[in-house]
Structure formats: C-alpha cells, structure tokens
C-alpha cells in the first residue's frame with residue numbers, strides 16, 4: 455500500500471514511522487510512505503502556500519490552487535478524472551467525519567491513500583468540496599495541524615494491511631474488531647489480560663485464568679468481552 459502525505463512539516467513524520475511495527479512494515483516494503491512538502495508547490499517565490507481569508511477574519515488559509523498542484527504532482531495530472539475505488543484522497547479536518555476502526559479497515563484495502571494536512575487557520579473550503587474524497591477528523595478538538603491526525607490515521611490503517619502485524623500481534627481479537635457475540639457481529643472491546651506476577655501489592659489475577667481449564671477461561675473471556683462491547 456502506498457501512503458502519501460502532503461504537509462508543511464514533513465520532518466514530523468520521521469520519528470513515529472521510523473520505529474516499531476509501522477517502521478518495520480516500511481523497511482520490508484509492505485507499506486510505502488512518502489511525505490511531500492507542500493512548499494514545493496508554493497504560489498510565490500517566497501514559498502507562500504497560504505493567504506488572507508476573503509471577508510476578513512483572523513489567520514491564514516492554505517490556498518486551493520496550491521493543494522491542487524500538489525495533488526497533481528503527487529497523484530498525477532488526471533487525478534480528478536481518474537477516480538478509482540482503490541485510491542482515497544483525505545483532508546484532515548476538525549469538522550470532518552469521525553475516524554474509527556471501521557474506516558481504518560476500509561482504508562487498509564486501498565492501493566493508495568493520500569492525506570492532506572491543514573495548518574494555520576485551515577484550508578480554503580474548495581479543497582474539501584472539489585478536491586478531497588473525504589474530510590476526516592480524529593475527534594472533537596482542534597489541533598494545530600493535520601500532521602498528528604494523519605499519523606493516527608496512518609498507524610491505525612497500516613497495521614491492518616496484510617503482513618504488517620507479525621503472527622503474535624494479530625488484530626482479529628482486538629478492541630473494535632467485529633466479533634461474533636450471541637450470534638451478532640458486534641464491535642468488541644478486548645477482554646482484560648494479565649501477566650506475572652500473579653499477585654502484586656495484594657492485586658490478584660482473576661482466579662479463573664489460573665485454573666488451567668481452557669473452556670472456563672474462554673467462557674470468562676467471552677463474558678468480559680460481552681460486558682464491554684458496543
């Protein structure tokens with residue numbers, strides 16, 4: 455899967471994706487991550503990408519022509535005509551649709567995910583209306599830029615791409631994965647898990663997990679999951 459990011463601060467992506475699960479997937483070539491600097495498509499020789507809002511108001515907005523040129527550079531000249539189901543262009547936006555596990559699952563099947571990171575006061579509305587396929591938020595709060603949201607979306611999506619998680623890290627039973635509970639496909643929250651020591655400062659591991667009875671243990675895990683599912 456090829457993930458492309460358009461951002462004013464490409465360096466922010468280096469550390470989070472240089473290590474651990476996603477870093478490994480990138481070095482193995484399962485995920486290709488390219489972070490493009492929006493300034494490459496600046497509208498003047500000083501590297502400006504933003505401008506004052508029409509009608510007044512505080513702050514600066516990233517211009518639609520700059521984002522359009524960036525997308526043409528990143529995805530190709532005919533990116534608007536050539537809309538395929540295998541590619542999604544996402545604008546990070548505080549008022550967008552809320553990102554969730556289901557979205558991550560859908561996106562993990564794409565060939566190409568393109569994320570546009572806003573900054574400053576935001577982005578000219580025409581980027582959302584005319585250029586992006588979707589406007590997506592990571593929650594009801596305002597961050598200074600779309601970089602952290604893009605990283606959250608990339609992490610949640612990339613770990614679901616086949617081959618990214620090792621066999622010890624399966625995503626099948628995780629929180630928010632769909633599980634068959636009482637004959638219904640529900641989004642489960644993972645049951646509580648414990649490791650050694652068996653007792654620490656008087657805090658004990660549930661007895662049933664030490665029983666060595668796989669049937670009982672499975673039943674307990676299912677019941678705990680049921681309590682937590684949404």
Ligand code: SAH
Pocket residue numbers: 545546547548549570571572573574575576577590591592593594595596597598599600601603
């Ligand atoms: N003026 C805007 C906020 C701009 S914040 C408003 O009131 O909605 C600058 C940029 O950060 C946004 O363009 C967006 O790309 C990103 N951003 C901020 N909060 C976000 C969130 N919760 N989810 C996704 N992107 C967010």
